[in-house]
Amino acid sequence: MGPARSRRRPRPPGPASPPRRPPVVERPSARPGPAGGAGERSRARSALRTALVEGALREAVARQGEALGREALDVLDVGGGTGGSAVPLALAGHRTTVVDPSPDALAALERRAAEAGVSDRVRAVQGDTSGLLGVVDAASADVVVCHGVLEHVDDPQEAVGHLVRALRPVGTLSLLAANRTAVVLARALAGHFGEARHALDDPDGRWGSGDPVPRRFTPGELSGLVEAAGLRVERVHGVRVLTDLVPGALVDAEPGAADALLALEAAASSHPALAAIATQLHVLAVRG
Numbered sequence: 584m585g586p587a588r589s590r591r592r593p594r595p596p597g598p599a600s601p602p603r604r605p606p607v608v609e610r611p612s613a614r615p616g617p618a619g620g621a622g623e624r625s626r627a628r629s630a631l632r633t634a635l636v637e638g639a640l641r642e643a644v645a646r647q648g649e650a651l652g653r654e655a656l657d658v659l660d661v662g663g664g665t666g667g668s669a670v671p672l673a674l675a676g677h678r679t680t681v682v683d684p685s686p687d688a689l690a691a692l693e694r695r696a697a698e699a700g701v702s703d704r705v706r707a708v709q710g711d712t713s714g715l716l717g718v719v720d721a722a723s724a725d726v727v728v729c730h731g732v733l734e735h736v737d738d739p740q741e742a743v744g745h746l747v748r749a750l751r752p753v754g755t756l757s758l759l760a761a762n763r764t765a766v767v768l769a770r771a772l773a774g775h776f777g778e779a780r781h782a783l784d785d786p787d788g789r790w791g792s793g794d795p796v797p798r799r800f801t802p803g804e805l806s807g808l809v810e811a812a813g814l815r816v817e818r819v820h821g822v823r824v825l826t827d828l829v830p831g832a833l834v835d836a837e838p839g840a841a842d843a844l845l846a847l848e849a850a851a852s853s854h855p856a857l858a859a860i861a862t863q864l865h866v867l868a869v870r871g
Contacts, residue, residue, distance in 0.1 A: 632827070635852055644677065644726050651725065657677070658727075659679075659680050659719060661732060661746060665692050670692075673696065676704075680708060683707075689707040713745070715745040715746070721748050722750065724749050725751055725754050725755070727755075727757070728757045733798075734760055734799060740812075747870070756809065759822065760800050760864055760866075762799060762862060765799075766799060768828075772828070800864065802859070805866050809868045813870065819866050819867075822863040823861055825844065
């Protein structure tokens with residue numbers, strides 16, 4: 584990728600954690616029953632997959648605001664794409680900067696922010712983790728979000744180091760990455776037993792040459808990357824522990840099944856044995 588280009592001039596940002604509470608998980612807005620259309624059912628299942636991590640992120644941002652005594656924080660979302668996390672945070676009053684290598688994603692982000700009426704609180708910047716400090720200032724963010732990126736970078740430790748350098752002396756990092764154990768279970772349940780065995784032994788957790796994910800992490804590996812960069816891990820929880828294993832038809836057909844599954848996900852996410860099989864791992868870490 585060529586040199587990162589800013590789509591808008593950076594604005595200077597403004598200037599640790601109280602006791603942890605369980606994440607508040609908002610229920611998905613769509614409640615499709617058997618009569619719901621396929622698109623509506625798909626959106627509801629997608630909401631189930633993201634509700635827990637977005638709820639945990641909202642709470643982490645709120646805790647950081649309480650610690651700093653400020654309602655509006657500066658949030659940096661690296662790899663934030665079309666603004667799935669950034670726009671809701673902007674709606675909550677925070678100043679958000681999204682760094683992403685895709686011009687199309689950033690254009691969609693700007694449209695989304697305009698439609699939500701938060702263009703003044705959302706900044707789109709083209710770039711990636713390797714050149715992050717060339718497009719944003721060091722120590723400029725109260726919260727750094729990096730979801731679904733570490734699997735694809737050449738050097739995860741270097742990438743985490745850049746994320747931490749963008750964080751202020753008192754700040755929070757939200758890191759989401761693919762879990763190595765989960766792919767073994769997923770390939771086995773799909774009947775691909777050779778691929779499951781390959782993933783079990785592969786140092787990067789890949790099931791074969793056709794695997795689109797370059798690497799996956801164990802909870803210890805992900806925590807180790809963060810601690811080596813100087814942060815303190817507050818919490819590691821599983822995301823999509825059971826949601827990816829439950830047949831969609833069951834969730835669609837049973838009244839109240841979506842809410843019940845979401846409640847089960849929230850309870851299972853911090854259970855060590857169940858979190859170990861989650862599709863993704865969510866690490867919340869703090870500095871200061």
